[in-house]
Each structure stands twice: as C-alpha cells, then as structure tokens.
Amino acid sequence: MVEIMQRQMPDDSLMPQVVILAGGLGTRLGEMTEKIPKSLIEVSGKPIISHILDWVKQQGCDKVLILTGHLGEMFEHFEYEGLSIDFLQEPEQMGTGGALSNAIRLLDDEFILLWGDDLHPIDYSQLLQTHRQGSLLTMTVTQEHEIMNLLHRDGYVVDYDKTTKNNNFNGYEAGTSIVSKEVVERFMKNGKWSWEQTVYPAMSGKIRAHIDNTKFWDMGTPERLKKLEDFLDSRSI
Numbered sequence: 001m002v003e004i005m006q007r008q009m010p011d012d013s014l015m016p017q018v019v020i021l022a023g024g025l026g027t028r029l030g031e032m033t034e035k036i037p038k039s040l041i042e043v044s045g046k047p048i049i050s051h052i053l054d055w056v057k058q059q060g061c062d063k064v065l066i067l068t069g070h071l072g073e074m075f076e077h078f079e080y081e082g083l084s085i086d087f088l089q090e091p092e093q094m095g096t097g098g099a100l101s102n103a104i105r106l107l108d109d110e111f112i113l114l115w116g117d118d119l120h121p122i123d124y125s126q127l128l129q130t131h132r133q134g135s136l137l138t139m140t141v142t143q144e145h146e147i148m149n150l151l152h153r154d155g156y157v158v159d160y161d162k163t164t165k166n167n168n169f170n171g172y173e174a175g176t177s178i179v180s181k182e183v184v185e186r187f188m189k190n191g192k193w194s195w196e197q198t199v200y201p202a203m204s205g206k207i208r209a210h211i212d213n214t215k216f217w218d219m220g221t222p223e224r225l226k227k228l229e230d231f232l233d234s235r236s237i
Contacts, residue, residue, distance in 0.1 A: 015061040015124060016178065017108040021195075022049065022116030023069025023090055023099050037071045039116035040078065051119050053080050059124040065106055066116070067099045096195035101188035107181045118175040120216035127178060127210050135208035136180040137199070144213045145172035150200075157207040160200040171209065173200070174216050 022039040039049040049066070056064060064085045068075050072089035088103050100107070112124065122140060131138035141152055148169035151159040159169070173196070187199055200207065 015059065015112075015128070017063045017065060017111040018056050018061050018114060019100070019103070019107065019111045019179075020049070020052065020064065020066045020114045020116050021096050021099055022066050022075075023072065023093070035071070037068065037074055039066075039068075040074060047078070048119065049078070049116060050080060052114060052116070053083060053085075055119070055121050056114075057082055061112070061124070063108075065103065065111075067103055069093055069099065093192060095192040097187065097189075097193040097198055098191060100184050100195060101190075101193075104181070104184060104188060107184060109181050111179055111181070113177045113179050115175050115218075118216055118218050120175045120214070122174075122176055122212050122214045122216075124176075126212070127176065130208060130210040131178040133208065135178075136183050136206070137203060138178045138208040138210055139200075140174040140176045140212050141171040141209045142174040142213050142216070143171055143211065144215075145174075148172050152209040152211075155209055156205060157200070157209050158205050160196075160204055160207075162196060171211075174212065174214075175218070176216075 020039075022037065039052075040047045042048075043051065053064065062083055064083050066075065066085060066087050067090070068087055069090040070093070072087070075087050075089075086106065088106060090099055090102055094102055112127075114120070120140070127138065127140060139157055141150065141157065148166070148171060149160065149162045150157050150171045150173060151166070151169050152171045157171070159166075160173070161169075162173075183199065183203070187202070
C-alpha cells in the first residue's frame with residue numbers, strides 16, 4: 001500500500017499549471033477518430049480542445065501542458081493565442097497514469113488536471129480554495145449525475161469504483177482536479193496504467209472532495225458529442 005501524507009499547500013493566488021490528458025484513442029467515436037485525435041474533433045465550429053482552453057484562459061491560467069498520444073503529430077499545427085502551451089506526445093499508448101509518468105519532468109509541483117474530451121466550466125478559484133485547505137489531491141465531485149462512482153463524506157472521497165454499481169455511492173468524479181506532483185512521483189511506473197483506477201482507490205480517504213454540480217460535457221460518444229454541440233450552439237445565440 002502506498003502511503004500519502006497530506007501537507008499544507010502554498011497560500012498564493014496564482015493559478016497553477018494546467019495539464020490536459022489528450023492521448024485517448026476515442027474508439028467509441030468510431031470513424032471520427034480514425035484520422036483525427038479526439039481532442040481535435042470540431043464541435044460548434046472549432047476543436048473541443050479550443051473550447052477547453054477558452055475556459056482555462058478565462059479562469060486566469062496561462063501555462064498549459066497537453067499530453068497527446070493517438071495521432072498526436074496532428075497537434076503540430078494547432079495554435080491558440082494567449083496561453084503558453086507545451087505538447088508532449090507519448091512514444092506509445094500508455095494510459096492516463098502512464099502519460100503523467102512520462103511527463104514527470106514537465107509537471108509543476110502542483111497542477112490542475114483536465115481531460116481532453118471534457119468541457120467542465122467550473123470556477124477554478126473555488127476549487128483551488130478547497131485544495132489549499134491541505135491536500136495532495138482534490139477532486140471535483142458532482143452529486144447530480146445519472147450514475148455514481150464514489151462515496152464522499154466529511155469533505156473527502158472515501159471510496160471510488162468506476163466498474164461496479166454501488167447503491168451507497170453519492171457522487172461522481174466530474175473531471176477537474178488539482179494534483180501535487182508528489183502523488184505522480186509516488187505512483188509512477190513504467191508501461192500502461194490508469195490514473196483513475198490506480199490512484200483514486202489507493203488514496204480513498206485522503207482525496208479532498210470539492211462539491212460542484214456544474215454540468216460537465218463529455219464528448220466520448222456520438223450521442224454525448226451531439227449534446228455538447230447543442231449546448232455550445234445555445235450559448236452562442
């Protein structure tokens with residue numbers, strides 16, 4: 001068992017580095033991801049990654065690291081003004097945990113972790129305020145989702161399982177978290193591995209829960225992609 005000791009994070013107002021996991025195969029999107037990475041699929045006129053970066057910039061962040069994998073070379077021509085963006089492509093499919101391990105030298109001591117196919121427009125400053133109460137890992141939890149994959153109690157995630165239905169669960173991981181690099185260092189290993197299925201269960205009881213029921217948009221399937229596009233189109237009217 002890996003032991004993680006909690007510590008007080010620096011009390012400053014600067015927004016941390018943002019790290020975006022954008023290396024997934026996107027197999028549930030079928031033919032759409034055969035020739036283009038999932039994060040570069042256009043939604044409401046521009047790639048989903050651009051919508052994500054719009055929100056990142058609006059939240060006052062300025063330093064971004066995008067971790068790519070499947071067809072990652074296509075990001076060579078991607079441009080976004082107003083943010084300092086670095087890219088790192090995996091040498092092979094490594095999973096979410098493997099991608100973070102592979103990027104260890106580029107990670108700041110503390111970073112906001114996002115998924116490259118999720119738009120989650122929450123207030124980062126409120127998330128940071130929760131994290132600065134003293135934690136190595138803070139997860140945004142929504143209590144308004146059609147399924148539940150975790151149990152939170154007294155401000156902490158005390159159980160997590162995305163594979164088994166549990167009627168006692170009362171929250172769902174909403175896709176935005178703040179991570180200390182120390183956590184990556186403790187769990188990092190060679191090869192392909194899952195961040196969610198490895199770190200979250202092992203750290204249950206030590207993960208601070210930030211409750212925010214803001215709707216998040218996952219474009220992992222054609223149906224969810226359509227819902228996201230409808231949402232973005234309605235915002236622009």
